[in-house]
Amino acid sequence: MKFFIDTADLSEIQEAKDMGLLDGVTTNPSLMKVAAERAGQPLDFADHIGKICDLVPGDVSAEVTAVTFDGMMIQGRELAAIRNNVVVKIPLILDGIKAIKALAQEGIRSNCTLCFSPTQALLAAKAGAAYISPFIGRLDDASSDGMKLVQEIIEIYSVYGYDTEVLAASIRHPMHVLESALMGAHVATMPLSVIKKLLYHPLTDIGLTQFMDDWSKFQEQS
Ligand code: G3P
Numbered sequence: 388m389k390f391f392i393d394t395a396d397l398s399e400i401q402e403a404k405d406m407g408l409l410d411g412v413t414t415n416p417s418l419m420k421v422a423a424e425r426a427g428q429p430l431d432f433a434d435h436i437g438k439i440c441d442l443v444p445g446d447v448s449a450e451v452t453a454v455t456f457d458g459m460m461i462q463g464r465e466l467a468a469i470r471n472n473v474v475v476k477i478p479l480i481l482d483g484i485k486a487i488k489a490l491a492q493e494g495i496r497s498n499c500t501l502c503f504s505p506t507q508a509l510l511a512a513k514a515g516a517a518y519i520s521p522f523i524g525r526l527d528d529a530s531s532d533g534m535k536l537v538q539e540i541i542e543i544y545s546v547y548g549y550d551t552e553v554l555a556a557s558i559r560h561p562m563h564v565l566e567s568a569l570m571g572a573h574v575a576t577m578p579l580s581v582i583k584k585l586l587y588h589p590l591t592d593i594g595l596t597q598f599m600d601d602w603s604k605f606q607e608q609s
Contacts, residue, residue, distance in 0.1 A: 388568050391445070391576035393556065395422035395435065399579045400442055406582070411445035413520075413556065413576040415476065415500070416452060433469055440470035448498045448518075450476035451486075459486035467495045474498045474517060479507045484514045491515035498554060505539040512549035518574065522557035523567075533557070534566045541570050561585050 389410035392403045395418040403409045414436070423430045436449045449469070451462040463475040463486060475490060476498045477483040487497045491514070498518040499511035503526060511519045521540055523533030540553055552573035558564060561584050564575050 388572065389445075389574040390582065391448075391554070391574055392582065393418065393558070393576040393578055395419050395439065396425055397422070397438060397442065400439060403579055403582055404443060408582075409443060409445070411447060411472075411574070411576075412439050412443050413448040413476070413498070413554070414439070415448075415450045433465070436466065436473060437469050440472050443472075445472060446474045446496075446498075446518075447472050448474045448476040448500075450500065451478075454478070454480065454482065456482040456485045456489075459483065460489060463490045463495055463497070464493070476500045476520075477516075479503075479511060484510050487511065487514040487516050499551075500556070502540075503536070505536060505543055508536075508540040508551075509543055512544060512547075512551040516551050518552050518554040520554045520556040520576075523555060523563050524557035524559040526557075527559070534563070534570070537567055537572055538570050541572065 390408050391411040391413050392400055392409060393413045394400060395414040400412055440447045449466045451459045453459045453462050459477060459482060466473050466475050474496045477487055478501045479499050487499055490497055496517035498520055499516040500520045502508050502519055502521045508519045519540060521536045526533035526536060537555055544551060554574040554576055555567035555572040556576050558575055558577040558581055560581060564585060567575050
């Protein structure tokens with residue numbers, strides 16, 4: 388399973404990269420806003436995406452803010468020109484589906500975002516999206532089953548042999564990662580806090596403390 392970090396904060400990306408397990412980055416306009424707030428200054432979007440791409444050799448999703456086909460095509464080409472590892476993030480609306488198909492024909496890869504239903508995901512795959520991003524946590528927040536959506540997308544893509552990779556998004560806790568992994572999602576994108584939580588188990592800490600104590604006692608006996 389590939390691990391992406393869901394942030395535009397350079398220090399968080401660096402910290403995840405330093406763990407040695409980071410495969411890519413996903414950003415969105417809200418995450419850009421947070422990054423600018425933390426930086427305490429306005430950020431140039433293209434420049435900032437370039438910095439992220441230079442930090443992480445894997446795929447970096449950068450989202451269009453246009454909502455028309457023509458606008459998405461212009462922005463999609465501009466974003467793709469920043470670096471080779473940019474993947475253009477496009478919302479799952481009619482013009483978005485059209486743009487995903489047209490950009491794919493130009494060799495530009497896309498991450499189809501804001502996916503909340505399996506039929507939406509089917510359209511994204513037919514259009515040729517490189518990634519589909521089902522938003523698990525936001526469905527759970529709305530009293531729906533986010534993990535069920537991931538399962539249904541994986542099943543549909545498997546039946547028809549679509550190449551579109553399932554990128555589990557809007558992940559809130561390690562159980563979302565575990566269930567996505569068990570289902571065979573290709574990628575999980577998550578905040579740094581969730582990546583760190585994947586490591587933690589109290590019995591590991593208790594066991595290690597005991598081993599260290601006993602090792603000291605063993606050395607005193609020798
Ligand atoms: O990358 C977009 C997605 O992961 C959003 O997550 O937590 O804002 O629902 P969230």
